[in-house]
Amino acid sequence: MPAIATQGLTRSFGPVTALSQLTVEMPTGVVGLVGANGAGKSTFIKILLGLLPPTSGTATVLGLDCLSDGLKIREVVGYMPESECLPPDVSATEFIVHMARMSGLPTDVARERTADTLRHVGLYEERYRPIGGYSTGMRQRVKLAQALVHDPQLVLLDEPTNGLDPAGRDDMLELIRRISADFGISVVVTSHLLGELERIADHIVSIEAGVLQHSTSTAAATEFSGMMLVEVTDRGPEVVERLHALGAKVTTGAQAHSFVVAIKDEQVLDDVRSVVVDLGVGLIRMQRGRHHLTEMFSTPQEALHG
Structure with missing residues (x-):
């Protein structure tokens, strides 16, 4: 009841x-x-x-x-x-x-x-x-x-x-x-x-x-949003370019070495790891995003808990 x-x-x-x-x-x-x-x-x-x-x-x-x-x-x-x-x-x-x-x-x-x-x-x-x-x-x-x-x-x-x-x-x-x-x-x-x-x-x-x-x-x-925040030590634009070439949907922001990747399937996780290894850059974090309650009351957008 x-x-x-x-x-x-x-x-x-x-x-x-x-x-x-x-x-x-x-x-x-x-x-x-x-x-x-x-x-x-x-x-x-x-x-x-x-x-x-x-x-x-x-x-x-x-x-x-x-x-x-x-x-x-x-x-x-x-x-x-x-x-x-x-x-x-x-x-x-x-x-x-x-x-x-x-x-x-x-x-x-x-x-x-x-x-x-x-x-x-x-x-x-x-x-x-x-x-x-x-x-x-x-x-x-x-x-x-x-x-x-x-x-x-x-x-x-x-x-x-x-x-x-x-x-x-x-x-x-x-x-x-x-x-x-x-x-x-x-x-x-x-x-x-x-x-x-x-x-x-x-x-x-x-x-x-x-x-x-x-x-x-x-x-x-507040379920997982299907987006992932990626942060690397350097050469961020090159990492993004490589991921684009592999078919990943990547959104960049004000920070050159951090960006958001859409998780369409598990393959994108392997692609990120492979690209950073090939370029010899350090991977600081790969953080799966969650929605915020505030998205219920505003224009839909991807939200990440810090």
Whole structure:
């Protein structure tokens, strides 16, 4: 059973259509939801949480109908909003205990779960400080903790790395990876930073102006591109000329001694090795290329991971 499934999901606000005939399945694991501001992501999340009815179509979360089972969905789903929404004058412990109790946990269980969750997100030592004195990264961790405290089966994370520096983004991405890998919680994470999603997501869904653009596994989106970067020590133009003569498709760039070769079959690999041996030049690298997720949102091009 998919974590999330929609069929013809549409939501209009007067003359504006936020979602249009969205039919998609999101598997368990980590799913990256991509879309620019105004693409319909926030509307989609509100529908999934049972907070906003669709104009037409259907949506299910963990097999529960979003239109009729909103309360049940919110019992088993955690949500981390993008907006700044934390009370500054209470401690993380007080806030998370309150959120746990609102989720239906008894007070003693709520306190125990709060301590465990704050330890998991790295805030245990700072748990009694007022949230108003927290850094941006710490506040993001508090928002993540309140989404996890009631032990959900699925969490919806809206731009969880927003406002973080590179080190903070790395820490947050590692937390998200652990949520799925170590605790078996499915995750849907929205982000406009495709490199982040490429690192942690098993599946990518992109929407634009409320319309589905792509739904694919990350492995399929980043498969080998059929191109190979070759770098030699010297005599690069001669190597390229020899390869052209052998029928290889070679693309040169600004660097005289590096170029890209199309891999039409395994013979081209032998041709490269033979040419560099015949010319007596050194072969620095032959690197098989992979596609980048960014190619899904731009003009098709060959991409190489460095």
